Amino acid sequence: MTDPVQITMAADEIIASPAIKAKLRKLGLIRRDDLILHLPARYEDETVITQIAAASNGMTVQVEAIVLDVSVQFRPRRQLVARVADASGELYIRFLNFYGNQVKQLEKARDEKAPLRLFGEIRLGFFGAEMVHPRYRLASQTVLPDALTPVYPTTAGLSQAILRKQILSALKSADLSELIDPTWRDAHDFPAFDQAVHFLHQPPPETEPSALQRHTHPAWRRIKFDELLAQQISLRRAYRARRSTGAPALVSPGHLADRLLAALPFALTRAQKRVMAEISHDLAQTHPMQRLLQGDVGSGKTILAALAACQAIEAGYQAAFMAPTEILAEQHYLKLNEWLTPLGIQVVWLSGRLKKSVKQARQAQAAGASHLLVGTHALIQEGVDFARLGLAIVDEQHRFGVAQRLELRKKGANPHQLMMSATPIPRTLAMSYYADLDVSVLDEMPPGRRLVTTKLVSDARRDEVIERVRTVIDAGRQVYWVCPLIEESEKIDLQAALDTYMTLTQALPECRVGLVHGRLKGDEKAAMMAAFVARDIDILVATTVIEVGVDVPNASLMVIEHAERFGLSQLHQLRGRVGRGAHDSVCVLLYQKPLSPTARERLKVIYENNDGFEIARQDLRLRGPGEFVGSRQSGLPLLRYADLEADIDLIEMARTVAEQLLNEAPARAQRHLQRWLGGREEMLKV
Known part of the structure; x- marks a missing residue:
């Protein structure tokens, strides 16, 4: 049919x-x-004619005038200039780029004294009032419109x-x-x-023009509501479709999880217990879980991932844990190996930098007896096949594209998915772009987690900062020094990581300084990070490869070079690398003057806030949703007209109406979706 x-x-x-x-x-x-x-x-308002004398500088107006004279001038550059007048006064019109027939048109209008209708912005030029490149037509051939243009x-x-x-x-x-x-x-x-x-x-x-420009007119509100409604219908349909597909019910007695909890040197927070109950309930269902676990830096997401893996493994299935960078993936592997190997769980590390023979052996383990496979996007490459994948865990999920997450899901028969993010998503964004996911929030920090003191310091006081580094190291602590670039750029005058490394080595000869950046080979990065963890390095000069996942409790000072160049979420993530131990910690934001208004606003937000959710809300206000989700990441078209901050009431209404339409009038819901997305819904969140 x-x-x-x-x-x-x-x-x-x-x-x-x-x-x-x-x-x-x-x-x-x-x-x-x-x-x-x-x-x-x-x-533009072309419905009225304005007298030349009434048009002041900066106004965009329409005038009706006759041409008095026309000439092609060559100073300071070739240009077409005409003098025009109405009963109230004169003005000049100039064309810097023009064709020969335009000269003829204006000369003919001059000769025939045919009035022209001209539309443009009035400026004060060398000879007085002028319009540059106005639109013009013969007045006799033009009827005044009855609507704005x-x-x-x-x-x-x-x-x-x-x-x-x-x-x-x-x-x-x-x-x-x-x-x-x-x-x-x-x-x-x-x-x-x-x-x-x-x-x-x-x-x-x-x-009222301001209501049109600010999109607050009732007509604009209707359009914004309809746009949000299409988005909500699309997301709710994806949610329902997922719940209608089959998935392995990961039911277990919980013995592995109990043994892991008993061995931990800390107890779960109330928030962790609540979220674990949500995850455990979802894993036991016969439709695939698709849950986003979001929590601030240090809120304890990794242990919940480990407990979820225990439930899947005890139910007779495998789990996969995918992270966006090798440093982060290896950090997770080391932690999970430490927790789970004593329980008899086989944890396998798979990385793109492994030798071919080792990689093939690990791939064979994935297809056989391994319980938990940890790695980067190497997990989704051809040749990695799981025997019984029941749970896929994706850390920092927003760093992976839709297609990558889909490939991981294809490695099993509709495995459950747990996506984690340390970049908290503002409520309005979650309502709008993540409505097809179940969302869990860790809104409580583990006891003993210290707030990091943030200091804003001008680059002119660099010597003072270096002395602070010396003091911290003399006290037995360690230091991160983060730089945005690896080598000098002629376009952007940034202090490079290599230069900073040399400067600190010379200024602090008694200290052991290490350097890690994106151009190092994987094993070189791993060796440098291992040396820092083992306290064989006092100062780690690094690019943002240490943004997430690195856990060094003895590090109590972080210096961020050219902090004005970083985004809010990056600054917050980086700051979260310190304050993980028992010592008071400080994050120094070194900035270079002059600051742009946006950079000044960002630094003010990070200085005044430690709450990741508030920082994310401010980040959304400053950058808009595109930077948070991106069309490639979300799999959904970004909103063209609705504003997530200003239109939260419309989002709430759209959610309600979407559910009603899907339940009571699915044909109208389909037509609405077709109107806005044309059947091109793209890949929804996976």
């Missing part, structure tokens, strides 16, 4: 020449629905006129039917969908 969605999509195809279709496709405009939802970035996002070779023509055509022929309950819509003061899109494409001149 023919798919009705495909029929609708074919009927919805844009009617245009192949060349125009190709340009539209660059903007993602393939169907008439796409054109309808391609909304103006701003508006939309200005759309476009691409090279696609003029506003062509885009407007295509959108107006789509408005006349596309399906603009209402898909939400009119009673509910009216109760929430939303206009009908067709009214909203017509209004935004052709707003009447009396419309």
Whole structure:
């Protein structure tokens, strides 16, 4: 039977020449629905004529004037200049790039005294008021519009006129039917969908411009709600689809977990116990768990991953633990090996840097008797096959693309998935982009975890910082010194890790200084990190390869070079490398003047806050959602119109209505999804 969605999509195809279709496709405009939802970035008012004398500097206006004289001038560069006038005054128009026929047009208008209608910004030039590159047409051939003129996002070779023509055509022929309950819509003061899109494409001149520009007009709120609704429907469908598929029920008596807990030198916090109960319950179900475990740096996520692995292994299945970098993966391997090997659990390390023969042997273990395989993306490479994969654990999940997480899932028959993140996700972002996941939050830090004191220090006081390093090392502690680059860049004047290493070696000859960066071979990195852990190195100069996972309790000072160049989440992650032992710890943020307003704001946030969730909220405010999830990471299109901070009420409403539509009117839910995503939902979160 023919798919009705495909029929609708074919009927919805844009009617245009192949060349125009190709340009539209660059903007993602393939169907008439796409054109309808391609909304103006701003508006211009061509509904009124302004007297030249009333147009002040900086105003964008439309005037009607006759051409007094025209000339091509060559100083300071070749340009077309014309003097025009109306009854109130004169102004000049200039074209820095022009064609010969433009000269003829203006000369003809001068000779025939034919009034021109000109639209542009008034500037004060050398000869007085002027417009540079105004739009102009013969007034006799132009009717004043009765709506504001939309200005759309476009691409090279696609003029506003062509885009407007295509959108107006789509408005006349596309399906603009209402898909939400009119009673509910009216109760929430939303206009009908067709009214909203017509209004935004052709707003009447009396419309309050600020409400349009700030996207607070009721028509804009309706569009933003519909966009969020499509996102929520898509996510809820993915959630339901996952729960309808089969997965191994990982039911175990819990003996391994009990033995592990009994051997630990610490007790679980209340938050850890609560989250472990959520994970354990999910693992025992016959549909695959897809749970995001988020917790601040040092909140104790790794032990929960180990306990989840114990449940899977005791139930007769294997577990895989994937981390984004070799340093982080190896840190996890060492910790998990220490905890689990005494329980009789075989923990296998798999890395891309292993020799071929060793790698093949480890791959054979994955296919055979191994219980837990720990590694980087090497886990998802061809040749790694699991005998009975029941649980896939992904650390720092946002660093992996959708396809990579999907490959890990394919290694088993719908294994349960536990995704962990030390970058807390703001509530609005979780509601909007992670609605297809079950989310657990570790909102309590283990006892004894010390707050790190943060200090902002100008680069001019570097010598004082080096003396502080000497004092810390004399007290028997260790120091991280983090740099953003490995070698000098001519484009960006940053202190390189190599230079810092040399400077510290010369300034502190009695101290043992190590260097680790992304260009070292894997075994060289591992050896340097092992030496730091073993206290054979006093100062570790490093790039951000030590951002997550490194656990050295004796390190009590971190210096971050050019802190103004780092993002908030990076600064918070790096700061979390200290304060892991019994000693008071300090993080020094070395910055270079002058600071940009954004850099100043970031440093202020990190200085004033230790709470990762508050830092994440501020980060979202400063950067927007794209930096947090990225379309490749989330598998979902980023929001074009809705604002996660400003529109939280719309997110809440969209969640409720999405559930209602899926339950009570699935056909309308499907049409809404088709309108916004065109059946191209892409890969959803996996």
